[in-house]
Amino acid sequence: MNFTIDPVGDTGIRISFNENVSSKLIYKIKMFCNYLENMGNDAIIELVPAFDSITLYYKPYVSTYKQLSTQIKQLEDIPLHKENVISRRLTIPVLYGGEWGPDLERVANQNALTVSKVIELHQKPNYLVYMLGFLPGFPYLGGLEQRLATPRLDKPRDRTPPGSIGIAYEQTGIYPLESPGGWNIIGKTPITLFDIYNKGDEFLFRAGDYVKFEEVTAKKFSSIEEKIVEKTYKLKIEEEFYE
Amino acid sequence: MDSSPIFQVIKPGIYTTFQDMGRIGFQKYGLPVAGAMDLYAFQIGNILVGNTRNTVSLEVTLIGPKLQAMAEITVAITGANLEPEVNGQSRPMWSTFRLEKGDVLSFGKYHSGVRAYISVAGGFDVPVLFQSQSTDIRSGIGQTLDKYSTLNGFPKSEKKGVGLSKHLIPTYATSIEVAVIEGPHMSSFKSNERKEFFNKTFLVEPNSNRMGYRLSNSKKVGTIKQDIWSDAIPFGGIQVPPNGQPIILMADRQPTGGYPRIGTVISTDLPKIAQLPPKSEVSFYPISVEEAQERVIRLERELVTLGMIRKHMPSR
Numbered sequence: 001m002n003f004t005i006d007p008v009g010d011t012g013i014r015i016s017f018n019e020n021v022s023s024k025l026i027y028k029i030k031m032f033c034n035y036l037e038n039m040g041n042d043a044i045i046e047l048v049p050a051f052d053s054i055t056l057y058y059k060p061y062v063s064t065y066k067q068l069s070t071q072i073k074q075l076e077d078i079p080l081h082k083e084n085v086i087s088r089r090l091t092i093p094v095l096y097g098g099e100w101g102p103d104l105e106r107v108a109n110q111n112a113l114t115v116s117k118v119i120e121l122h123q124k125p126n127y128l129v130y131m132l133g134f135l136p137g138f139p140y141l142g143g144l145e146q147r148l149a150t151p152r153l154d155k156p157r158d159r160t161p162p163g164s165i166g167i168a169y170e171q172t173g174i175y176p177l178e179s180p181g182g183w184n185i186i187g188k189t190p191i192t193l194f195d196i197y198n199k200g201d202e203f204l205f206r207a208g209d210y211v212k213f214e215e216v217t218a219k220k221f222s223s224i225e226e227k228i229v230e231k232t233y234k235l236k237i238e239e240e241f242y243e
Numbered sequence: 244m245d246s247s248p249i250f251q252v253i254k255p256g257i258y259t260t261f262q263d264m265g266r267i268g269f270q271k272y273g274l275p276v277a278g279a280m281d282l283y284a285f286q287i288g289n290i291l292v293g294n295t296r297n298t299v300s301l302e303v304t305l306i307g308p309k310l311q312a313m314a315e316i317t318v319a320i321t322g323a324n325l326e327p328e329v330n331g332q333s334r335p336m337w338s339t340f341r342l343e344k345g346d347v348l349s350f351g352k353y354h355s356g357v358r359a360y361i362s363v364a365g366g367f368d369v370p371v372l373f374q375s376q377s378t379d380i381r382s383g384i385g386q387t388l389d390k391y392s393t394l395n396g397f398p399k400s401e402k403k404g405v406g407l408s409k410h411l412i413p414t415y416a417t418s419i420e421v422a423v424i425e426g427p428h429m430s431s432f433k434s435n436e437r438k439e440f441f442n443k444t445f446l447v448e449p450n451s452n453r454m455g456y457r458l459s460n461s462k463k464v465g466t467i468k469q470d471i472w473s474d475a476i477p478f479g480g481i482q483v484p485p486n487g488q489p490i491i492l493m494a495d496r497q498p499t500g501g502y503p504r505i506g507t508v509i510s511t512d513l514p515k516i517a518q519l520p521p522k523s524e525v526s527f528y529p530i531s532v533e534e535a536q537e538r539v540i541r542l543e544r545e546l547v548t549l550g551m552i553r554k555h556m557p558s559r
Contacts, residue, residue: 006427009507010535012477014427021472048270048475050499055475057270060536061543132273133473133499136382140473176273177383196372196383203272 001028001080005069008055011045013068015054023128023142023243028080029054030208035075043068049207050131051140089126089210089241092174092189094165095221096122100188107150107167107184119215121145122165122186126243127172129209137176137194137203141211144172156182163188165213190225191235210241246368248313249396252388253347256308259388260378261369262360262494263299269373270475270498277377277384280358280453280494280517282510283413283542284322288362290549291319291339293401293556299369299376301361301388305520307350308388310361312342317364317401323356323415323518338406339364356415356518365399379495381454402556411545413514417523421512422530423481423505431468431503432483440464440505441527445489449521453495456516458525463487466503473501479508479516481527491516509535511542 002018015032019025029049036047036056043063048055058068096119097104108115127141134140149170157180160166164175166183175181176193193204205211216224227233262285265278279285279302286296301308307325319339320327327334328349334340336359342348348361369376369385378385388394425437432440445458464487476482480492482502491508492500493516508516509530519525 007424007532008427008475009424009477009479010509010511010532010539012475012507014474016427046268046270048498050474051472053472053474055477057475057477061540064536065532131473131499132271134273134497136269136272136274138273177381179381194382202373207271 001032001076001078003076005072007065010060010065011057013056013058013065013072015056015072017052019052021051021130021142025052026128026130026208031080032075035078036072039071041068041071050133086239087208087210087241087243088206089212089238090204091212091214091236092191093216093221093224094187094189094213095216095218096187098218100161100164101186103153103167103184104186107148107186110150111147113147118148118186121148122172123213123215126241127211127213128243129205129207129211131207132203132205134173135175135177135179135194137205139173139193139205139209139211141172144170146170148172150184152182153184156180160185161188162193163190165189190221190228192228210243244397246395246397248393249316249363249367249398250310250394251313252308252390252392252394253311254309255388255390256303256350257306258304259308260302260380261299261367261385262302262377263375264297265377265494266373266375266379273498274373274382275379275495275498276478277379277453278375278494279360281322281360281514283514284358285360286546287337287407287411287549288319288321288360290546290553291321291337291405291407292317292362292364293399293553294362294364294366296546296550298362298366300363300367303350303359303361305353305357307359309347309349310394312344312346312348313393314344314398315400316342316396316398317403318342318348319362319405320359321362322359324354325359326351326354335406337412339401339403341400341403357520358517363396363398364401365397368395368397381495405553405556413518415515415518417520418525419515419519419523420526420528421515422509422535423507423527424509424532424535425506425529426504428471428503428505431466431471432505433465433467436465437505441529444524444526447519447521447523447525451519451521453493455493455496456491456519458489458491460488464489464505469503471501471503473499476500476504477507479510479513480504481506481508493517509538511535511538
């Protein structure tokens, strides 16, 4: 595996992979994280995997940059086979447009598509969760149809409600919390992505998961919302999914 | 062990939160680290009152709270000098003192720095979420101190008058120079822009907060490549958005971001940034990772030593 190592301040190391961002690279990064965790170096505090890099935070008074980077360089020849990774696929119900999708028509107009075509194209792919970030539990999803790519809003909204599904350039994502944001909002899911009090299961998504969107009616949306409150709703999660 | 009431909040102050050394291990899920902005003052406060270094304390911002003790407790105030008083009588900073039941701890005029820490022997009773007791308002974890609320803790009488040697007490200047390790997005900046960056003096903007310190200079820092893949942002990372005005990412930063970063303020200089009020001046100088880490190791040794000395003092 071809990578370069750089310091990120005095408590971080960035491992950059010299490869184009792809689903294949995401799997390799996931596996590389396992190797780093199994190195047994007590200096390591935590790993933050991203699109084409891993940042490792560490205690410099346990291992210095020099010591740790030498140890990481030894991982250069480790084999990274894709077949060891099993992905999940989560099917996320979405109510498109209307009050909860204020930018749906604009996305359609900007791309010379009908609203129903936008909804159809958005549901088509199996999106890969490249990484989590921006907000707690926010998935950066790759795989958006080129025809739906839309630039960010010129002026970010002061508040975007939780569950909002947005498009920014060639990415789509879901807001776990209410937040200011510049993404084009095309719909909303009733599903909770980040639940502080759901011990051990606070985050719905993990990097490497697949996500499929499924359109629901306003009526279905409300009934799912009710079931979530009653804690009787069961989200469709396929535990073994191969793209 | 059951907790008991230690403080009644009379006035909450403008931005008072519970902080420890932050949430470790959840950045890969997008959860911020949060934690104390000035980790030096925070850790010293705990050492003085005989706590472990990571014990949750109150972080006070510019205007302190007014708190009435509901039990006999030992406290230390470190960080920004906000003129602490007990029943209207001045109390020293960076030194432990006792509060009797009914005593009122308040703060007077602002002298220097921005953030002070109230450390209490035995610590506060605050819920642990994601292995930390730090408030992170944006993520929905905790809130600023509430008027009329009661704060619980595990009160312990500890030695009063335990102070820090004068030479270890920082002075908080409003014009500072801090060390920076360059990178990692070197290819986003021309070499002359990187050189220029170290010649500039930046002004701290008023909308600086626990998430980030916004800087400004009449001449912008030029970038040649803005579209980078989002990656992890460290405490002290200096990002340069398209407007060319840098932002130093602080304790409540989002764990990942997509703006190019010209460098990272070294960890031993971060307390200086955390104590800078708006309109202060800051400039940067480059340093090698080896030299920066020598400073971190020296500081860690110092804190360990102070902790050991404190541990061997009699408790009353």
